[in-house]
Amino acid sequence: MAFGKGHHLHLIDGSAFIFRAYHALPPLTRKSDGLPIGAVSGFCNMLFRYIEDSAGPDAPTHAAVIFDKGSLTFRNEIYDLYKANRDEMPEDLRPQIPLTREATRAFNIACEEKAGYEADDIIAALACQAREAGGRVTIISSDKDLMQLVGGGVEMLDAMKNKRIGVEEVEEKFGVGPDRVVDVQALAGDSVDNVPGAPGIGLKIAAQLINEYGDLETLLERAGEIKQPKRRQTLIDHAEQIRLSRRLVQLDCDTPLDFTLDDLEVKEPDAEVLLEFLGRMEFRTISKRVAEKLGVEAPAIEDQGAAQADAPPVPEAVPFDAEAYECIRSMTQLDAWLDRIAAQGYVAFDTETTSLSEMRAELVGISLAIAPGRACYIPLAHRSGEDDMFGGGLSDGQIGKDLVLEALKPMLEDPAILKIAQNAKYDAKILSRCGIEVAPLDDTMLLSYALHAGLHTHGMDALSERYLGHNPIPIKELIGSGKSQITFDRVPIPDAVRYAAEDADITLRLWQHLKPQLHAGRVTTVYETLERPLIPVLARMELEGVKVDRNVLxxxxxxxxQKMAELEADIHALAGEPFNVGSPKQLGEILFDRMGLEGGKKGKTGAWSTPADVLEDLATVHDLPGRVLDWRQLSKLKSTYTDSLQDHINPETGRVHTSYSIAGANTGRLASTEPNLQNIPIRTEEGRRIREAFVAEEGKVLLSLDYSQIELRILAHIAGIDALREAFRDGVDIHALTASEMFGTPVEGMDPMIRRQAKAINFGVIYGISGFGLARNLRIPREDAQAFINRYFERFPGIKDYMDATTKFAKANGYVETLFGRRINTPDINAKGPGAGFAKRAAINAPIQGTAADIIRRAMIRMEPAIEGMPAKMLLQVHDELIFEVDEAAADEVSERVREIMEGAADPAVKLSVPLVVEAGRGPNWAAAH
Known part of the structure; x- marks a missing residue:
């Protein structure tokens, strides 16, 4: 029967499948001969999934995979620079290209290509023929060039996002209908394909012009009417180039074909042919799946090794359907899920709780996902109505919490089953409090962080929208906000199923998308040695907490x-009148209106602005602003620490349990919240006193071990500063040495003020400090500060060379790297304006600060096995310092063991040319230990 009305043609963009498969999976080789087969493996998985999904009333009656025959086509004859800027094909992909054709034929799908024409031209010819015959066409591709074919029964399917592209979607992208897409492309050009277009005219302007004049030829004929001189001249001067561009982007619906639509009729795969090919490729897993699908026995294939077995599958294009998720209400259902998980070897999971505080939250339910679209939710503690005095009120249809946790525990602790979570540390702590130690873990948040630090945030909602094209159900829809907000245990179970199971489903899809990219991004080592192993270490530290003495606070x-009151009196005396020191408005009036100080700026409200940097500048010329800064510092210490820390003491443990964010800073530094212990000031006596409230239990001491000047040491190594390297190796006072070099002052008997100035420059230069910043730090005139910096660079020219080289690298590559391979993206490095200076300073500092962060991470990860069996617990990490609680009698032994681990933490990955030195202290409280 000839192709016609009622028939449905699927045209698969073969190149898109190949490149997606190549970039989605790590490199794989055939065990028998080392042949690269990663792209072929992914390609076969995608074809098999396509066949499995092509069922039902919308299934194709005809289908073909269309390939490019070669790199040169008739377009190169028209324009010899067409696609001239395309990168060479990767060497390990080249031998796989013919195998993808063989794979297509093995699946019994039509495989077509034609010399001198692009795959898009063949697709265009077939789509036009099918449309004219009255049939439907689905082009499986996201290639924008194919959008000119949409309409009249032809649509596209972006399989990656499972998004259909019709006329409306084309109009949304190009601003014109499919029939005018080529006109817009001819004007806008295409840098990927090296289509020249009209210089300076982008898609938006191109669409406006075509909509105004109707079509490209009319526009070019009437170009002289355009009011904007530059645009008018561009169209007149480049008319022939624009016409050429249209010929390049116009697909050839008359491409000569040596086959017909009828030749593309869908056929069942021949089991013997297909399995022979898969067996020859040594694809063990897909061979079993295909054999099971076709009802035959799978061929015996030698084990491919861990590389292929551990590779997650290419993400499926399965639509999100919240109504399809399963609610687990019986042990029979749960057992069936556990069997599937055991057979598969990995599962995504998520916990639902009553609070974001892991130490106080109660477990309400657990969700699981084993494949895109296949997820469930196990409600454990949902409540309906008011609880009675005995704590009742549980909703019906829930399995007992203890029973479920007992059933899940073996799976969650099984070393042979990978557990995948988003922000896994939270879920690990919740389950640890329930007696379950989850391992091994993969964390999608940390996968994103290792790959894309500095480019975007790594929360689940943002990642889902960015990489899956899906907006998750907002939590506010379930629990509300403000005073009317409820806890998750009050959410009706059907609503909870849709929300919670979707979270697990998203997590699994993100893992499938992100995990394979580690190798291509060259950050596998960073993720596997610096990110993932830190999860259980931090979880145990946070659960342990540190004792805080409420009375001391x-x-x-x-x-x-009392001290604030004394400062207020001094401030009022200096001002000559009383005013509210905490009011920026009143302070501004005193400084700039009454006292007439210079440097003030008014905000939008007309009031003077008095931020810290303004006061720091003014403090170099008058005492009052400096006293206000001191008052603000005390006010912050009181409100942020001595008052609020008391609220963070856990009533059950008597300890404070901070939460560390592994992905909190682009450089790899940990951030802490609830409370933030990283920002306790240590430069002032009052700030240091806060640490007196952090105390050891009776019979124990707090042990503090702190890297000495680690960032300066790393700078000396990276920048190759021989004078600094030698000083560090000889144990010389680096700040005194710097002062001596800069100011010609002997080290012996040096004025402490001169050493302090050198110290400020040493540390400031790491952060790209300016003359303004140094002047504020030292409270000296700006010109003196700049002179110090200039002299510093003259004495240590290697530092300036490092800064220039790092900036140049960042501008060329868009990222910088630590010594351990952590990639820190610098998206704003080429920006202009006020942010440019900050971006440059951040790029210069990132390799130094990031390397220091990597070193202390390596120390923490090695620490637990190193002190196992000793009466010691690691409690806190604050910048370059680790704090332990130790039995008093074992303090010496533990201190030496910890020092050994910390000082050798860079080895063997990086051999530093300067020694790492760790200073140790101990005492009944943190202040005494540090």
Whole structure:
């Protein structure tokens, strides 16, 4: 029967499948001979999935995979620079190209290509023929060039996002209908294919012009009417180039074909042919799946090794369907899921709780996902109505929490089953409190962080929208906000199923998308050695917490209040009148209106602005702003620490349990919240006193081990500063040495103020400090500060060379790297305007700060096995310092063991040319230990 009305043609863009498969999976080789087969493996998985999904009333009656025959086509004869800027095909992909054709034929799908023409031209010819015959066409591709074919029964399917592209979607992208896409492309050009277009005219302007004049030829004929001189001249001067561009982007619906639509009729795969090919490729897993599907026995294939077995499948184009998720209400259902998970070897999971605080949250339910679209939710503690005095009120149809956790525990602790989570540390702590130690873990948040630090955030909603094209159900829809907000245990179970199971489903899809990219991004080592192993280490530290003495905090609050009152009196005396020191508006009026100081700026409201940097500048010329800064510092210490820390003491443990964010800073530095212990000031006496409230339990001491000047040491190594390297190797006072080099002052008997200035420059230069910044730090005139910096670079020219080289590298590549391979993206490095200076300073500092962060991470990861069996617990990490709680009698032994691990943490991955030195202290509280 000839192709016609009622028939449905699928045209698959073969090149898109190949390149997606190549980039989605790590390199794989055939075990028997080392032949690269990663792209072929992914390609076969995608074809098989396509066949499995092509069922039902919308299934194709005809289908073909269309390939490019070669790189040269008739377009190169028209324009010899067409696609001239395309990269060479990767060497390991080249031998796989013919195998993808063989794979297509093995699946019994039509495989077509034609010399001198692009795959898009063949697709265009077939789509036009099918449309004219009255049939439907689905082009499986996201290639924008094919969008000119959409309409009249032809649509596209972006399989990656499972998104259909019709006329409306084309109009949304190009601003014109499919029939005018080539006109817009001819004007806008295409840098990927090296189509020249009209210089300076982008898609938006191109669409406006075509909509105004109707079509490209009319526009070019009437170009002299255009009011904008530059645009008018561009169209007049480049008319022939634009016409050429149209010929390049116009697909050839008259491409001569040596086959017909009828030749593309869908056929069942021949089991013997297909399995022979898969067996020859040594694809063990897909061979079993295909054999099971076709009802035959799978061929015996030698084990391919861990590389292929561990590679996650290419993400499926399965639509999100919240109604399809399963609610687990019986042990029979749960057992069936556990069997599937055991057979598969990995599962995505998520916990639902009553709070974001892991130490206080109660477990409400657990969700699981084993494949895109296949997810479930196990409700454990949902409540309906008011609880009675005995704690009742549980909703019906829930399995007992203890029973479920007992059933899940073996799976969640099984080393042979990979558990995948988004922000896995949270879920690990929740389950640890339930007696389950989840391992091994993969974390999609950390996968994204390792790949894309500095480019975007790594929360699940943002990642889902960016990489899956899906907006998750907002939590506010379930629990509300503000005073009317409820806890998750009050959410009706059907709503909870849709929300929670979707989270697990998204997590699994993100893992399938992100995990294979580690190898291509050259960050596998970073993820596997610096990110993933840190999850259980931090979880145990956070669960342990640190004891905080409430009485000490109360006394400090009183002392700070008294000191603030004394400062207020001094400030009022200097001002000559009383005013509210905490009011920026009143302070501005005193400084700039009454006292007439220079440097003030008014905000949008007309009031003077008095941020810290303004006051720091003013403090170099008057005492009052400096006193206000001191008052603000005390006010912050009181409100942020001595008052609020008391609220963070856990009533059950008597300890404070901070939460560390592994992905909190682009450089790899940890951030802490609830409370933030990283920002406790240590430069002032009052700030240091806060640490007196952090105490050891009776019979124990706090042990503090702190890297000495680690970032300066790393700078000396990276920048190759021989004078600094030698000084560090000889144990010389680096700040005194710098002062001596800069100011010609002997080290012996040096004025402490001169050493302090050198120290400020040493540390400031790492952060790209300016003369302005140094002047503020030292409270000296700006010109003196700049002179110090100039002299510093003259004495240590290698530092300036490092800064220039790092900036140049960042501008060329869009990222910088630590010594351990952590990639820190610098998207704003080429920006202009006020942010340019900050971006440059950040790029210069990132390799140094990031390397220091990597070193302490390596130390923390090695620490637990190193001190196992010792009466010691690692409690806190603050910048370059680790704090332990140790039995007093074992303090010496533990201190030496910890010092050994920390000082050797860079080895063997990086051999530093300067020694790492760790200073140790101990005491009944943190202040005494540091």
């Amino acid at each position: 109360s006394r400090m609050s009183g002392a700070f209040a």
